[in-house]
Each structure stands twice: as C-alpha cells, then as structure tokens.
Amino acid sequence: MTFSVKRFMAIFQKDLKDLYRNLYISSTALMPLIFAVIYSRIGEMPLAMHLFVITLSLALVGTFLQCAIIAEEKEKNTLRGLMLSPATLTEIIAGKSAVTIVITVIVTAVSMFIMDFSLSGRGWLIAGILLSLIFFIALGTWMGLITRSVVEASVYILPVMFIFGMANMFIGLADQFSFLQVLEYTPGIQLEEIANLSEAGAGFDELWKPFAIIGAWVVVTLVLTAVTFKKRMMD
Amino acid sequence: MIExxxxxxxxxxxxxxHDVSxxxxxxxxxxxxGPSGSGKTTTIKILTGQMRQSSGTANVFGVPVSKLNTSEYRKRFGVVTDNSGLYARLTIYDNLKLYADLYGTSLQRIDEALESVNLDSEKKTQVAKLSKGMTQRVLLARALLHKPELLFLDEPTSALDPANSKHIHNGLKELNRQGTTIFLTTHDMEEADHLCSQVAFLNKGVVQLLDEPKQLKKQYREEIIGIELKDGRELELPLKASSAEEIQQYISREMVERIYTKEPTLGDIFVEVTGRELV
Structure with missing residues (x-):
C-alpha cells in the first residue's frame, strides 16, 4: 500500500484550519494547563503528581480531541467523503491524528513547563510517553468511530477519561476498593512505573514489562480502530 | 462501464x-x-462500494464493486449522494482545495468547477452560511473537480430552484459531451428526459422498464392528433392517413389554432407502468 504525503498533508492542513475555528474543541485542550497551574501552586510536587497531569494531558487532549474530531466528521457526513476519495485508511487516520499529536505535545510540554518538570535525562520516560500518546490517540479515534455525534462522544468519553486519564489518582483508593486494582494495568500507571524504575537506575530487563503493557494497549486500540474504520466504510 | x-x-x-439488472x-x-424508497440510493451505495449486495453481481470499470476501494479506482469516479457533507466552518474554496489535493488535481480546477455550478463569486463564503441549494452545488463542484470518468449523482437538483437546475443540467450535458459517463437517480422526470440517453424505472426495488426516453415515448404515445380550433373546440383524430383530408379542410378554412400529437411524458409512462405517482 502506498502512502501519499500530499494527501496526508491535505487532511492535516484542513484539520488545522477547522480546529482553529472550533472553540468547543480547542478550549478543552486548555484544561490540563489549568490542572498544571493549580498543582504547581501547592509547592514541591511528587513525581506521581507530575505524571498524573501528564497522563491527563494525553487523555484529555489526545483522546478527547481526536474523538471529537472523528465524531464530528461522522456526524456531518464528511468522513464518508474522505473514505470515497483516493485517500487510504492510513492517510486518513494519520492525517487526522497529526493535528491531535501536535496539540497534545504542545499542551503536555506547556503543562510540564508550568509544573517545572523536566524530561532531560529521562529517555525511558520520553519513550513511554510517546508510546502512550499512540494509545491515547488510537483510543480517541476508535471512540470517535463508534459514536454518532460530538455530543454522544462527549458522554461516552467521560468514563474512559476517568479510567485512563485519572487512573494515577484513583489507584490510591485500590486498598479500599479492590476492583480498582485493575487500574494498575493502565498506561498512566505504567508510565509511573517506568519513571520510578528509571529513576532507580533500572535497565530494560526490568523496564520491558511496563513497556509491553502499554504496547499491548497500543496494539489492541490500533486493531480496534482499523476494524471499526473498515466497517464504517460500508452502510 | 457499469454492469x-x-x-x-x-x-x-x-x-x-429484486433481481435488478x-x-x-x-x-x-x-x-x-423512481419514487422515494424505491431503491435508488441503495443501488448507488452498492455501485460505489458503500454497501454490499445480498446477491447478484455489480461491476464498475469491469471489476466487482468490492474491489473499488483502491486509490486508483476512486480517482476515476465521483459521487454526490444525499448524505454527502461539507466542512461548515471552512470556506467553499478550502473545502474544494482539500479534495483537489486528495485527487491530485490543479487548484485552477477549483475555479472551473465552481463556475460550472454558478458559484465562482462565492468561493470565499463560509459553508455554514450557504443555503441548501448552494450547498448542493458545492457538492456537485467537488464531485466534478477531478473530471471523473464516471459520475454518480443521487437526486442532484432536488434542492435547487429552476434557474440553478437548468445551469447544472447544462453543466452535466457539457461534462457528458466531454466523455464523462453519468449515473443519475432522480424522481424528476423532466430532468431525466432532458439529460438521459437511457432510463430505468425502479419501483419497489424492481426495474419495470428500461429503454431510451425517445423509444418509451414512442411506445406509449397515443396514436392521436389533437387539433385546437380557433372557436375553442378541441378535436382528436386517429394518427392515420384517413385523417389527412379532414385536417386539411380545417387548415384551408383557417380554423386551426394549434395541431399536436399526444406524446406522454416520462412521468405519465411511469404512472401507467407502475401505477404509482413519483413523489
């Protein structure tokens, strides 16, 4: 299968223009920054709290934004137009994800700057964040494909945001509510694991497990997205 | 082109x-x-690879429709259906630019396509501000951008006023003259009569008649000559040599206001064949 950079760029540029004029979606992207400002004011922040804001940025911007973009394309019947054009599945998904990736990276970077958290010398964590970004964007794409409108997507995304975006916060309650232990397998907690292990000087022989768990999430969401996209090409 | x-x-x-061929x-x-709900849109969706048939075969460009989902084939056809959409926050130009880039056509084609639907002066207008008719014309322009070999149009002028319909019809005729094959669904029989070289009547999912409009009219016309006289009387005479003398008499006495043959419209034929009105 060929990949046309021109078609990818056409979709990317269109989304950038469209998003610029979409206040509902673009204002949501500011939410993690508000959290970053609030947390940065409470003094010395533990690593877990930094990672909570980073995960929230990835989920709130990466997943929600992507979900809303795709859901709106479905709602307005514009996705079918793209599907009937020469653009391939990969070009459409990549083009539509590119804007979300750019905005997510910017918001996450600004959040870290506000919290005075540096990624310098944290190579494993950077790799973990990038892998998680793929998961959160694929999750948003899939959620957008299974919902019929932006309003429906906004409702469906809430529990997902709680599970994947705020797992780092809810995991503290796992001692009282044992069912919450399942959150240990979410990418947010695995990011924390990567950060803690690498801070302790661990090598890949110990770090492979959290990476494998996040990688498994990536594979599952990518497969779900591809299967659902192909289904949505047909009535 | 389509089989x-x-x-x-x-x-x-x-x-x-049902057994459509x-x-x-x-x-x-x-x-x-055919009227609403007769299966026209379903057929277009099957032919453009948006829906799978339950049985039977449908080939476009000589290949089964299931194989149409490649960039190469998609570049060869254009589609406008009732569920085609535009990006409301963007301008007409930005909407068309996206598709010009996707199809790899020059940006100059945007102006040409907009001119063909009479919207060349509106290209900077935001799509959200367009009327339904104007939106329909932008969708048509989008489908024409890459000069497709085959164009599928589902009720292309249903939301348009007569002046714009006429403009679109002329554009489609020109496109057809340039070699584009057009597959058109409509319940507007005048439109079909004006544009189509071949028509199929679809009723409740069944093709009940398939022929050239001219042949159908010939086949279903009444063999009658109508004469409207200046005194207000209307006469109907059989279309036979025996009527010639009587007609000649009316003409020689300068009594004739108008002479006509009773040719049915496609709408009349549809009602006669299917027993249904086209709504």
Missing part, C-alpha cells in the same frame, strides 16, 4: 432490490428513476 446482474439487497425482512455504456447518461 449489474440479478442484484438483490435485503435489509432484515425487507427486500430493497442493467448495463451502462461508456459515455451514456443513465437515469435511474
């Missing part, structure tokens, strides 16, 4: 298409005519 054999589509317990040759404008 359909024994096509069937079943939704649950409802059969939308037809062929569309290169360069034709083929009209698929």
């Amino acid at each position: 359909v054999k024994s096509l069937e589509k079943i939704f649950g317990d409802k059969q939308a298409l 037809f062929q569309v040759k290169k360069g034709e404008t083929f009209g698929f005519l």
